[in-house]
Amino acid sequence: MTVNLQAPNPANILAVPGVRLGIAEAGVRKVGRKDLTVILLDEGSAVAGVFTQNRYCAAPVQVCREHLKQVTSAVDSQIRALVINTGNANAGTGAKGLADARATADALAGLLNIKAQQVLPFSTGVIMENLPVDRIVAGMPAALADAQAAHWAKAAEGIMTTDTVPKAFSQQVVLSGQTVTITGISKGAGMIRPNMATMLGFLATDANIDPALLPALATDLANASFNRITIDGDTSTNDSFMVMATRKANHAVISDWQTADGQTLRAALLSVAQHLAHAIVRDGEGATKxxxxxxxxxxxxxxxxxxxxxxxxxxxxxxxxxxxxxxxxxxxxxxxxxxxxxxxxxxxxxxxxxxxxxxxxxxxxxxxxxxxxxxxxxxxxxxxxxxxxxxxxxxxxxxxxxxxxxxxxxxxxx
Missing domain, CATH: 3.10.20.340 (ArgJ beta chain, C-terminal domain)
Structure with a gap:
């Protein structure tokens, strides 16, 4: 049951230049379910994120924070890939959980010939069960083989847990005569409370944004969207909201949000983030209002x-x-x-x-x-x-x- 929410039409979910997504069935918890997603970013992309404020945060959250701290302007430190599994949160798993999250990043990095620090791992699902790393690693080649720019709608399905419909939304704006695309996906239906919610959110644009602006932008967008929703008051261990800018669009670099282009882009990014956040509430477990x-x-x-x-x-x-x-x-x-x-x-x-x-x-x-x-x-x-x-x-x-x-x-x- 949802509140005025329908599954997105894949034709309306637009590809973002510089991003490819692949989905596979790894059998993380159940056989025959799409439960492994990879997001691949072209060289030169900028990435920032906001994570749960739950002090008992999951191992992948800890690893993501570590890897993002290591990002510099050097090519071999830029984030190039994200890997997301559903069915298992890898939370409450101690030192083994951290090792498993790092092993997941290591495995994908090896397949892509990049450094492990250039991979961000995400997990969602049941807490206090060990991550089946062998199954996730075994599913990675299929996810990579599936990777295409047009697979946003499929990825929205691949990150679902108790969601009843996938959540994806796109918007385009014109900046200095250049069309820029913003597309995002999210998941979440229960254990939802700001700081953030049992949710994952991934928002990408090809806008040419100064990477130095991205961390504050991710915080501001989260505070006006995902950090303003609540279903049951429970703050999850795994919440993550990522903002990715591939910087492929051929317009002047946005280094000041007060410019006309900056204000136009920021408003569009917020619109997409709020749409995705509202979709989580509309798909709240058992929600009718x-x-x-x-x-x-x-x-x-x-x-x-x-x-x-x-x-x-x-x-x-x-x-x-x-x-x-x-x-x-x-x-x-x-x-x-x-x-x-x-x-x-x-x-x-x-x-x-x-x-x-x-x-x-x-x-x-x-x-x-x-x-x-x-x-x-x-x-x-x-x-x-x-x-x-x-x-x-x-x-x-x-x-x-x-x-x-x-x-x-x-x-x-x-």
């Missing part, structure tokens, strides 16, 4: 986020939305325990879409429960809270919590 939570009138964006996440993580709020039950005091209670200091409840306002529910901290005299229920029956809903403390605003995207969420996670390993 896509909910936007916008908190306005805070002193700071941080306190707006505190209120938004308190609402988004409340099982009572989420189950009320699943049932279309306008028990909206649950939202006010969540705002109250969000941790905002000196909150004046007499200033709080609450809207569901166009329906004013609360004014000045109390029930709007004109509010009718039937109006609230009308909105809650929709598949897409906006909760708007006004704190009455300032001008800051922030937004979080989430979903409801259904019976199916429990069933999916109870049966996850079977």
């Amino acid at each position: 896509f909910i936007t939570i916008r908190v306005e009138g805070g002193k700071t964006s941080e306190e707006c986020r505190l209120a938004a996440y308190a609402i988004a993580h409340s099982p009572l709020v989420k189950t009320a939305f699943f049932a279309s039950d306008p028990n909206l005091g649950r939202i006010l209670a969540a705002v109250g325990y969000a941790g905002i200091q000196d909150l004046d409840q007499d200033l709080i306002g609450l809207h569901l879409d166009d329906v004013c529910v609360v004014k000045n901290g109390g029930r709007n005299p004109d509010y009718q429960e039937a109006d609230g229920q009308r909105v809650m029956k929709q598949s897409e809903i906006t909760i708007r809270v006004h704190l009455g403390r300032g001008n800051a605003v922030d937004t979080v995207w989430t979903c409801d919590l259904s019976h199916d969420y429990v069933s999916i996670n109870a049966d996850y390993r079977s």
